[in-house]
Structure formats: C-alpha cells, structure tokens
Amino acid sequence: MTTTGPAPRRRMRADARRNYERLLAEAAAAFAEHGVESSLEDVARRAGVANGTLYSHFPTRQALLEALMRDRMEALASTARDLLDHPDAHEALIAWARAGIAHAAMYRGLATSLMRSIEDETSELHAACQAVLTAGERLLERAQAAGAVRSDATAPDFYTLINALAWAGEQTTPEQGERLLTFAIDGLRPSARP
Amino acid sequence: MTTTGPAPRRRMRADARRNYERLLAEAAAAFAEHGVESSLEDVARRAGVANGTLYSHFPTRQALLEALMRDRMEALASTARDLLDHPDAHEALIAWARAGIAHAAMYRGLATSLMRSIEDETSELHAACQAVLTAGERLLERAQAAGAVRSDATAPDFYTLINALAWAGEQTTPEQGERLLTFAIDGLRPSARP
DNA sequence: AAATATATTGAGATAGTCTCAAGTTAAGCA
DNA sequence: TGCTTAACTTGAGACTATCTCAATATATTT
Numbered sequence: 001m002t003t004t005g006p007a008p009r010r011r012m013r014a015d016a017r018r019n020y021e022r023l024l025a026e027a028a029a030a031f032a033e034h035g036v037e038s039s040l041e042d043v044a045r046r047a048g049v050a051n052g053t054l055y056s057h058f059p060t061r062q063a064l065l066e067a068l069m070r071d072r073m074e075a076l077a078s079t080a081r082d083l084l085d086h087p088d089a090h091e092a093l094i095a096w097a098r099a100g101i102a103h104a105a106m107y108r109g110l111a112t113s114l115m116r117s118i119e120d121e122t123s124e125l126h127a128a129c130q131a132v133l134t135a136g137e138r139l140l141e142r143a144q145a146a147g148a149v150r151s152d153a154t155a156p157d158f159y160t161l162i163n164a165l166a167w168a169g170e171q172t173t174p175e176q177g178e179r180l181l182t183f184a185i186d187g188l189r190p191s192a193r194p
Numbered sequence: 195m196t197t198t199g200p201a202p203r204r205r206m207r208a209d210a211r212r213n214y215e216r217l218l219a220e221a222a223a224a225f226a227e228h229g230v231e232s233s234l235e236d237v238a239r240r241a242g243v244a245n246g247t248l249y250s251h252f253p254t255r256q257a258l259l260e261a262l263m264r265d266r267m268e269a270l271a272s273t274a275r276d277l278l279d280h281p282d283a284h285e286a287l288i289a290w291a292r293a294g295i296a297h298a299a300m301y302r303g304l305a306t307s308l309m310r311s312i313e314d315e316t317s318e319l320h321a322a323c324q325a326v327l328t329a330g331e332r333l334l335e336r337a338q339a340a341g342a343v344r345s346d347a348t349a350p351d352f353y354t355l356i357n358a359l360a361w362a363g364e365q366t367t368p369e370q371g372e373r374l375l376t377f378a379i380d381g382l383r384p385s386a387r388p
Numbered sequence: 389a390a391a392t393a394t395a396t397t398g399a400g401a402t403a404g405t406c407t408c409a410a411g412t413t414a415a416g417c418a
Numbered sequence: 419t420g421c422t423t424a425a426c427t428t429g430a431g432a433c434t435a436t437c438t439c440a441a442t443a444t445a446t447t448t
Contacts, residue, residue, distance in 0.1 A: 013414055013425055041404055050428045055406060115365040156366070157373055164362040168354050171309040179351055180358070187381025207394055207445055235435055244397045249437060396443070412427070
C-alpha cells in the first residue's frame with residue numbers, strides 16, 4: 001500500500017526522477033549532519049543541480065521534509081495499528097512511544113517541525129502528522145481503557161510528549177533521555193492520589 | 195546586589211549608553227514578537243542605529259540574549275534560594291519549576307537557547323544558566339531528602355525537564371501545558387513500584 | 389578649544405531564499 | 419530516424435540576513 005516517490009499525477013521524466021531522488025538523498029545527508037535547517041542551496045549543490053531544480057521539485061522546506069519522512073510516518077502509523085494486537089496495552093503504548101521518539105529525533109530540529117505541522121494545516125507535513133497522532137490515539141485509548149494510563153491524557157498531549165522527549169534527547173545524553181522517558185511513563189500512570 | 199547594564203569596565207559614553215538601552219528595548223520587542231531568531235538587522239533598524247553599532251555592543255546573538263535575560267536569570271536563582279525556606283520542599287520545587295517554565299517560555303526559541311547554553315561553555319549565557327541549574331539543584335535535593343521526589347532525578351534532568359515543558363508550551367495551548375506539567379510532577383514522585 | 393579616547397557609520401564580502409524567462413532535453417509520434 | 423512539444427533545468431537577479439572594518443563623528447577630558 002505504500003508507494004515511494006513524488007505522488008506523480010503522470011509519470012515523471014527520467015531526468016526529473018533522477019534529480020528528485022538525488023536531491024532526496026543529499027537532503028537526507030545534509031539534514032542528518034546539520035539538522036532540518038540545513039542550507040537548501042547546499043543540498044542542491046551536493047546533488048549537482050541548480051537550486052531552481054530543487055525548488056521546482058520541493059517548493060518549500062516542509063515539502064522536502066514531507067517527501068523524506070513520508071514512508072517513515074506511514075510506517076509509524078502502521079506500527080501503532082499492529083501494536084493494537086499486543087497483549088499488554090501499556091507495554092504496547094510504551095513501545096510505540098519509543099518508536100515515535102526515535103522517529104522525531106532523527107534530525108535536529110525535526111521535533112519542532114513536527115509540532116508546527118500538526119497545528120498548521122497548510123504544512124505539507126500536516127496530513128502525515130495527523131495520521132500519526134490518530135494512530136497513537138487508538139493505542140492511548142486502549143491503555144486508558146485497561147486502566148494503565150491516566151484518563152485525563154489526550155492524544156495531542158501524547159503527541160506533544162513524544163516530541164518534547166525527542167527535543168530533549170537532541171540536547172543531551174542518551175542516559176538522560178532514557179531517564180526522562182521513565183519519568184514521563186510514570187507520570188502517565190493513573191495517579192495514586194484522589 | 196543586582197546591577198542592570200553592560201558590565202562596564204569604565205563608564206560608557208552617554209550616546210553609547212543610550213544606544214545600548216535602545217537596542218535592548220527593541221530586541222525585547224522583536225524577540226517577543228518573532229522569537230529569538232529575529233533579524234538583528236531589523237532590531238538595529240528599529241533602534242535607529244546602524245547594524246555595526248548593534249554588533250559592537252553585542253558581538254553575538256547570545257550576548258544580546260544574555261544582556262536581556264541577566265536580571266531575570268539572577269532573579270530566578272534568587273527565587274530558588276528563597277524557596278529553600280518554604281516549609282514544604284515539594285511545593286517549593288513545584289513553585290520554582292513553574293517560575294522556570296514561565297522564564298524559559300518568554301520568547302519563542304528561548305528554551306532551545308537555554309539548553310544549548312548549558313552545554314556550551316563559550317556561550318555568553320552559559321554562566322547564568324549554570325547558576326540557575328545550581329540553584330535548582332538545592333531545591334531538588336531538599337525535595338529528594340524529604341522523600342517527595344524520586345532519587346534518580348539529577349539537576350540536569352530537572353533543568354532539561356523545565357526547558358522541555360517550556361518548549362512544549364510554546365507550541366500548544368495553556369491547558370495542555372498545564373496538563374503536561376501535572377504529568378511531569380507525578381513522574382518525578384518516588385515510584386510506587388519496587 | 390584642542391586633544392583623545394570612545395562610538396557610530398555604512399559599504400562590502402559572503403551567504404541564503406525564492407522566482408522566472410530563457411534554454412535544454414526526453415518522450416512520443418510521423 | 420528525425421521532428422515536435424511538453425516537461426524539465428538553468429542561473430542570473432531581487433531580496434534579506436550576518437558580520438567586519440576603515441573612515442568618520444562625537445563625547446569627554448585637560
């Protein structure tokens with residue numbers, strides 16, 4: 001069900017396809033090295049095309065990010081659906097949260113983009129983010145129904161939490177990231193107090 | 195004990211002082227409106243000086259931010275010391291966390307700068323951030339000693355947590371921010387489980 | 389009213405974003 | 419095969435931003 005590529009109305013010309021792929025590959029490398037605010041000028045240079053070509057394929061930085069992340073976002077949503085079959089609702093939720101954090105921590109600045117995109121309907125990433133949020137919602141609701149997670153937590157809360165943990169992870173050590181995740185998990189438990 | 199101003203070795207010339215203050219005021223306005231990544235070009239324009247003047251007063255964006263935040267950071271550290279006298283160690287910690295979050299959420303992008311600065315010793319903000327972290331550490335340790343907070347949480351964890359909550363608050367509604375704070379507070383409780 | 393230390397200026401080097409008219413090239417058809 | 423045309427690429431150009439520094443201007447001191 002997943003297709004890779006630029007959602008072509010008609011088939012792309014061979015040179016266009018080549019450039020498109022090359023741009024994606026170089027963007028991935030640049031983002032991995034310098035974060036999502038990397039120079040697009042530089043991406044085009046590395047891909048060996050004029051910057052106008054980059055802009056014709058990807059009108060905005062978000063569009064480029066969307067193309068880079070599309071498959072992963074779909075995979076993340078799909079993972080959520082699979083985890084609905086996991087026998088332990090709480091463990092399933094935690095496993096998915098880990099996957100979400102790893103996803104959002106892929107590039108520096110990505111978590112911030114993912115947060116912006118869920119609010120901004122004009123963002124090319126919006127739909128994908130929305131799909132991820134919704135997929136997570138099912139898992140969250142199941143865990144809540146099982147009494148494993150506090151009932152006042154909403155899906156947007158959970159989405160934000162995952163991104164916040166990814167953001168925090170960008171800035172510090174893996175150990176601290178792991179500890180903060182532990183705190184978050186405990187914080188989501190139904191409160192001991194009335 | 196607090197002095198406002200550019201930590202002058204000798205007294206500044208009157209025109210320099212005037213420009214310095216004007217630049218700070220316009221930077222505050224610009225940062226409030228557009229976040230800490232505002233155009234410095236624009237700040238200089240709004241202050242009615244050439245951009246070279248801005249750079250001569252504030253060699254880097256961090257230096258400008260430091261000048262803007264200095265008093266507030268000192269106040270935040272001072273608040274932490276005062277709260278050591280609060281009868282309830284846990285309440286004191288929570289009250290201070292709220293103050294810290296409000297502080298770090300003052301400008302869009304500020305939490306990210308505050309995280310960068312605690313790591314980067316060459317940052318003009320580093321010392322102030324360090325002071326805040328240390329002040330918070332006392333409060334945290336007292337709450338831990340009182341058995342109100344889990345003992346595996348470190349001061350850097352707490353610092354990161356506050357900034358992460360401020361970051362999350364930048365992106366969403368006050369209600370969600372409040373809920374996430376609740377989760378964080380509960381997550382910091384000594385765990386119910388072994 | 390100099391002299392001098394201190395500030396300000398703004399052009400210039402560099403770099404990035406984004407657009408678009410002109411040029412190039414792949415694909416399909418005769 | 420060569421022509422046609424729609425699809426694609428190009429790179430200069432209009433902006434904006436960061437940061438530097440020699441020339442200039444101004445406050446303060448004597």
